[in-house]
Amino acid sequence: MSGTLIFQSIVLGILLGGLYALLAAGLTLYFGVMRVVMIAHSAFLILAAYLAWYFNQQTGLDPLLSLFVTVPLFFLVGVVMQRLLITRLRPATLTMMSVLLTFAIALIIEGMLGYVFTGTQRRINLSYSGASLDLFGARVAVVKLIAFGLAAVSLAALYLLLKKSRFGQALRATIQHKEAAQLTGIDTDRIAGFGFGLGLASAAIGGTALSLDSTIYPSLHWHWIGPLMAIIVVGGLGSVPGAAIAAMVLGLGQSLLQLPLGTTWAQTVFYVALFGTLAFRPQGFFGGRLAQRF
Amino acid sequence: MPRGSETTAPAGGLLPARLGTPVRLIALVVGAALVLSFPLVAPNPYILSAGVVVLNYAILSTAWNFVGGFTGYISLGHAAYSGLGGYATGLLITKAGVPSFVALILAGVVVAALAVPIGIAALRVRGASFVIVSIALVLILLLVFQSWGAFTGGSNGLVVPRPFPDLLRPEHHMVFFYLYAGLIAIALLAWWAIDRSRFGMGLKAIREDEDKAQSLGTPTFTFKLIAYVVSALFTALGGGLYALWFGDLDPIFQFSILTGSYMVLMALLGGIRHLFGPLLGAFIVGTALEIFKLEFGSTQLHLVAAGVLLAVVVLFMPDGIIPAVGNLVKRFRPTESSIREVTAAELLEQNRARAAAAGQPAPPATDADAASDTKAEVKR
Numbered sequence: 001m002s003g004t005l006i007f008q009s010i011v012l013g014i015l016l017g018g019l020y021a022l023l024a025a026g027l028t029l030y031f032g033v034m035r036v037v038m039i040a041h042s043a044f045l046i047l048a049a050y051l052a053w054y055f056n057q058q059t060g061l062d063p064l065l066s067l068f069v070t071v072p073l074f075f076l077v078g079v080v081m082q083r084l085l086i087t088r089l090r091p092a093t094l095t096m097m098s099v100l101l102t103f104a105i106a107l108i109i110e111g112m113l114g115y116v117f118t119g120t121q122r123r124i125n126l127s128y129s130g131a132s133l134d135l136f137g138a139r140v141a142v143v144k145l146i147a148f149g150l151a152a153v154s155l156a157a158l159y160l161l162l163k164k165s166r167f168g169q170a171l172r173a174t175i176q177h178k179e180a181a182q183l184t185g186i187d188t189d190r191i192a193g194f195g196f197g198l199g200l201a202s203a204a205i206g207g208t209a210l211s212l213d214s215t216i217y218p219s220l221h222w223h224w225i226g227p228l229m230a231i232i233v234v235g236g237l238g239s240v241p242g243a244a245i246a247a248m249v250l251g252l253g254q255s256l257l258q259l260p261l262g263t264t265w266a267q268t269v270f271y272v273a274l275f276g277t278l279a280f281r282p283q284g285f286f287g288g289r290l291a292q293r294f
Numbered sequence: 295m296p297r298g299s300e301t302t303a304p305a306g307g308l309l310p311a312r313l314g315t316p317v318r319l320i321a322l323v324v325g326a327a328l329v330l331s332f333p334l335v336a337p338n339p340y341i342l343s344a345g346v347v348v349l350n351y352a353i354l355s356t357a358w359n360f361v362g363g364f365t366g367y368i369s370l371g372h373a374a375y376s377g378l379g380g381y382a383t384g385l386l387i388t389k390a391g392v393p394s395f396v397a398l399i400l401a402g403v404v405v406a407a408l409a410v411p412i413g414i415a416a417l418r419v420r421g422a423s424f425v426i427v428s429i430a431l432v433l434i435l436l437l438v439f440q441s442w443g444a445f446t447g448g449s450n451g452l453v454v455p456r457p458f459p460d461l462l463r464p465e466h467h468m469v470f471f472y473l474y475a476g477l478i479a480i481a482l483l484a485w486w487a488i489d490r491s492r493f494g495m496g497l498k499a500i501r502e503d504e505d506k507a508q509s510l511g512t513p514t515f516t517f518k519l520i521a522y523v524v525s526a527l528f529t530a531l532g533g534g535l536y537a538l539w540f541g542d543l544d545p546i547f548q549f550s551i552l553t554g555s556y557m558v559l560m561a562l563l564g565g566i567r568h569l570f571g572p573l574l575g576a577f578i579v580g581t582a583l584e585i586f587k588l589e590f591g592s593t594q595l596h597l598v599a600a601g602v603l604l605a606v607v608v609l610f611m612p613d614g615i616i617p618a619v620g621n622l623v624k625r626f627r628p629t630e631s632s633i634r635e636v637t638a639a640e641l642l643e644q645n646r647a648r649a650a651a652a653g654q655p656a657p658p659a660t661d662a663d664a665a666s667d668t669k670a671e672v673k674r
Contacts, residue, residue, distance in 0.1 A: 031422075104605035108605070114594025
């Protein structure tokens with residue numbers, strides 16, 4: 001195994017980890033504001049990818065432009081979902097029932113995608129699909145770089161939003177201590193709705209990035225939800241930096257293990273990490289107070 | 295996972311206690327007779343095979359309910375155990391030459407043994423994390439059984455020889471219908487026995503408030519693990535029976551999250567706190583699924599229907615049909631008085647008599663010594 005091959009894997013692993021980090025950040029947001037584990041996150045991811053493909057198919061424009069439609073749309077859907085569905089659940093069983101509810105939403109999305117677009121595998125053909133850059137000896141496809149760029153920019157924007165804006169402060173206060181946040185005059189219900197919207201918007205961005213360089217089909221979301229769930233458990237439920245670090249580490253691990261094991265078995269790194277985390281550190285590696293409760 | 299205490303149904307359920315027992319017995323006998331006579335009145339082999347499929351769902355969701363109903367731990371990945379049961383049965387027959395039904399029993403034992411370490415890992419976490427683990431379990435098994443083609447047949451499937459090669463197809467369905475019915479009866483009996491036992495009381499305490507149960511001296515981890523293993527055993531037996539009946543295993547269908555979610559949906563729809571809840575749910579959902587398959591064939595609409603049904607149940611009927619109907623019946627009865635018809639003195643006397651009959655001294659004034667010798671297991 002040559003050095004360049006390993007270097008190439010590392011670069012690809014980092015690129016993949018970036019996308020994982022963005023998606024895991026979305027999952028962390030839902031869990032933070034509502035204690036909801038959103039199984040449908042990856043279904044929305046695939047939905048966004050399909051919308052990008054359909055947009056490209058119909059208009060012939062670059063699929064990245066579909067972001068201008070899907071991001072606001074998904075944000076709205078997220079807010080509506082939180083206000084109309086999640087808040088209807090009984091507080092005592094919220095976490096458990098929300099898993100089932102979002103699972104049901106995932107099934108509905110998968111079924112509708114299969115019904116409307118059929119189960120045929122789809123792929124976007126772009127003028128720059130085959131292009132690649134030479135990065136210190138590693139050949140990296142341009143579309144992968146674009147996907148990573150999208151993920152990195154959105155993650156940075158999310159970080160700035162959370163750290164610098166008043167809304168971000170309110171959101172973080174809601175995550176940290178809901179009752180205390182209410183006492184300081186924060187409308188936590190509204191904030192929680194926006195948190196949900198932000199999470200779904202991240203799925204829209206991730207889905208568009210995904211559509212650039214991979215083949216999509218309706219049941220693809222099951223291949224994403226496992227790794228994503230593993231990432232948030234390893235990172236510790238509710239911790240954005242934890243999720244990002246875990247995403248990077250596991251993405252790198254998957255990419256490197258593909259060399260000796262092949263793509264299928266390399267997937268197992270997520271599940272090994274998941275069970276290892278549960279055996280030795282059930283609250284995750286970076287999760288603080290939040291994870292303790294679950 | 296404490297559930298709202300306002301939903302803790304009284305033991306009587308639908309009927310007042312005095313009237314309940316004979317009526318329930320009659321209902322039970324009629325129900326059993328209806329089920330057992332189904333193969334005789336089924337108009338054609340297709341309907342009969344659909345009946346077997348529904349019974350397969352019934353045993354799976356009843357088995358699921360050993361964990362979900364008693365402890366409140368919702369496992370979305372129980373298809374892992376039905377799949378393992380099916381594959382263990384098939385592999386024991388094809389690779390080791392074990393006779394069919396011996397293989398079935400052995401497979402149940404093997405899967406139950408496997409469920410011990412998995413349960414130890416999975417039950418360390420609660421709530422959402424547990425659900426994630428259960429999903430991960432199915433995904434990882436799907437991965438392994440698809441990739442390890444040399445041993446499991448991979449995506450080409452594994453053909454399981456039929457246990458009764460001489461039987462015609464309708465007779466084959468009929469035999470398996472009764473085998474399934476027998477297995478369901480055993481599972482229901484086991485659930486009923488646990489429901490009435492001290493062990494069951496401990497499990498339900500875990501469901502209502504795990505921390506309190508633990509601090510009161512219930513060995514919560516051991517109890518959860520036992521319930522989990524029993525559940526895995528029955529699920530595996532159901533899966534193994536399916537392998538013998540259907541004769542062809544494919545990882546995609548055996549280790550499918552969809553199957554696992556059907557188990558949850560059926561149990562929730564019927565009512566997870568009730569003995570016959572999962573059975574009722576399986577009849578409704580299983581029949582609906584079969585009709586859907588006929589009407590819409592291979593389109594993906596059955597996913598949408600299952601999703602909508604699950605969402606409706608979760609949002610509007612989280613306690614299931616049985617309590618919902620029970621509440622409806624109650625509205626048309628004279629309101630119950632809150633006055634207890636037994637005085638405190640009478641109750642004390644009854645408790646003494648019961649304790650004496652069980653060969654134990656009367657309950658001590660304090661529970662301090664009772665609590666101190668039950669070693670509280672410390673989580674984490």
